[in-house]
C-alpha cells in the first residue's frame with residue numbers, strides 16, 4: 001500500500017503546492033487529475049521520494065520516504081515521465097531497457113530475463129535491436145514503460161502516457177497499462193485527458209489548488225460539476241446523457257445500450 005497522511009509541500013519560494021492531502025492506494029488504476037498547477041506532479045514526486053514532505057508522511061509498503069533514497073524507492077515505485085523519448089540514450093532497445101537492471105548489479109542472465117519480460121509486457125518483443133529513435137510515438141511510450149518495469153516496481157506512475165499520440169498508438173499504450181494492472185501493478189495515471197480517465201480509471205483523485213477535492217469511483221467523479229475545476233466532461237458522456245443513457249465507459253457500450261434497449 002501507498003499511504004499518504006496530511007501531506008504538505010511548500011516550495012522554497014513559499015508556494016504551498018500541497019495542503020494536507022491524504023491518500024491511499026493498492027493495486028488499482030487511479031487517475032490523478034486537476035487543472036494546471038493544482039499539484040499533481042508535486043504529489044506524484046513524493047511517492048518515489050523525488051520530493052520529501054514539508055509536513056505529513058508518505059509510506060510505500062511500510063517504508064517512510066524520508067528515510068529512504070530515490071534509488072531504493074524507485075524499485076517499488078516506477079515513474080514514467082512525460083515525453084520520455086528525451087531520456088533515451090542507448091543505441092538499441094535492449095540496451096535501453098537493460099540499463100536500470102545493470103545498475104542494480106544483476107548478472108547478465110538476470111538482466112536478459114528482465115529485459116525480455118518487460119518488453120513482452122508492453123508488446124515490444126522483436127524490437128530488441130532497433131534504435132529507440134526509430135520507434136513510433138506509441139512504441140517510444142511503451143519502451144519508456146518497459147525501462148521502468150525492468151526495475152520490477154510494484155507501483156507505476158504514468159505522467160500523460162498518451163498525450164500527443166494518435167488513436168492507434170494511444171490504444172496500444174492503453175492495452176499495455178491494462179495488462180500491467182491485471183498482473184497486479186498499482187497504477188497512478190496523471191492526465192488531463194478525461195476520455196482516458198473514463199476508459200481506464202477505476203478511481204479518480206482530483207486535486208484543486210493543492211487540496212484533494214474528490215476521491216472516489218470514476219462514475220461519481222463524472223457526476224461532479226467539472227467546470228468548477230477547470231475540467232471538461234468527455235464527449236462520449238455528453239452524448240450518452242443527451243440521449244438519456246447516462247454513464248457508459250466506451251462507444252461500444254453506448255451502442256450496445258442503444259441497440260439493446262434496456263440495461
Ligand SMILES: Nc1ncnc2c1ncn2[C@@H]1O[C@H](COP(=O)(O)OP(=O)(O)OP(=O)(O)O)[C@@H](O)[C@H]1O
Pocket residue numbers: 011012013015016017034035036037038039040041042043
Ligand atoms: N520547483 C518549484 N518551485 C516553486 N514552485 C513550484 C515548483 N514546482 C511547481 N511549483 C508550483 O507548485 C504548484 C503545483 O505545481 P505542479 O507542477 O505540482 O502542478 P500540476 O498539477 O502538476 O500542473 P500541470 O498540470 O501544469 O503539470 C504550481 O503553482 C507551481 O507553479
